[in-house]
Amino acid sequence: MSQALVIVAHGSHLNPDSAAPTHAHADTIRETTAFDEVKVGFWKEEPHLREVLRTVESDEVYVVPLFVSEGYFTEQVIPRELRLEGWNVSEWDSDGLSADDVTLTAADTGQQVTYCGPVGTHESMTDVIVRRAETVTGDPDVGPGFGLAVVGHGTERNENSAKAIEYHAERIEKSGRFDEVQALYMDEEPEVDDVTDHFESPDVVVVPLFIADGFHTQEDIPEDMGLTDDYRKGYDVPAEVEGHRIWYAGAVGTEGLMADVILERAAEAGADVGEAVELVRERTRNVSAMEA
Incomplete structure (x- = not known):
């Protein structure tokens, strides 16, 4: 079964640079070939959260929110816009830091969606x-x-x-x-x-x-x-x-190593990422050294 990664973020109508880190991390992960598809979706930009799953061909989708914390967007907006059937925040059983993942079905596409906790609370x-x-x-x-x-x-x-x-x-x-x-x-x-x-x-x-x-x-x-x-x-x-x-x-x-956190969230939820985590850590360290 093919697997896809969807990175979801807030985006902005006012700041054209707001989406840049999301696209950069998606590019980094795409280069590892860990996923058959890597897509991005936004609340305030295109492609919109409500439409992003329709751009994915894979049946198995891992969704990772590029947000700092658990809250309104991760608990209400994203699950609603992705039309995740049966979503309830209690599925995460979180204390505000421990949201991990839950697998649900997207109502309009029928895809199996594993919805992960936000990157900001991951230990990495x-x-x-x-x-x-x-x-x-x-x-x-x-x-x-x-x-x-x-x-x-x-x-x-x-x-x-x-x-x-x-x-x-x-x-x-x-x-x-x-x-x-x-x-x-x-x-x-x-x-x-x-x-x-x-x-x-x-x-x-x-x-x-x-x-x-x-x-x-x-x-x-x-x-x-x-x-x-x-x-x-x-x-x-x-x-x-x-x-x-x-x-x-x-x-x-904006740090390149953020791509590693996204990968780790997906891997812990069951995605097969192979050696992608190690690749990203090595590549982003080399890039950081060159920029310094």
Whole structure:
């Protein structure tokens, strides 16, 4: 039986770059030939979530949401738009971090769809955050002498978003790789505006747990941290802020290793991905080294 992968994301009518990471990760996975088909679908762009399964010829489909956390989109919008018969969020039996997968039938196409939890809560996302720090500093061994800030939107918007931020920050802290690790938020305490107040380390890498670069990551966060008084003027990396060097990495979802998390979600749900995970890890590391 042929198998297909469908990566679903939010997309944007306003930001033409919003879909770029989704397409890039799909291309990376497509090159591994692990799936007979690799498609993408969006809520706010074409191809739309409601139509994407009709573009898939395979009978067996793995759907992986390119979202940071569990919530409204993963629990309501995506299953509804894909017309997954019998969907109920209780199928995931999740505490906000532990959604895995459930197999249902798409009502209008009859396809067997295995619907996976979002990439943002998968444990491998921790590796992507660390890789992002390596990429922005150009140092594959970055850690000693550095602090790391993992940044999220804030709990007022979605309490599960904060859970994901804290989960990955705690895992990185326990690894002992960085001298200091802190979860920071845009709308909640502790705030990213006060980033230098939370670190003693002279160098701090800031990684926003966002899928794509947009208004928040390109405008709000750089200005809030004091990297620039006007994002349109740009900023240095690293930038000097109150006696610290701030290495601002931009959205974690733009890191090439994200393709690995998508693959791991599908593999854990039963997809046969062969050596694709190892291939992606090797290829994206080489690309990151070239870009540094």
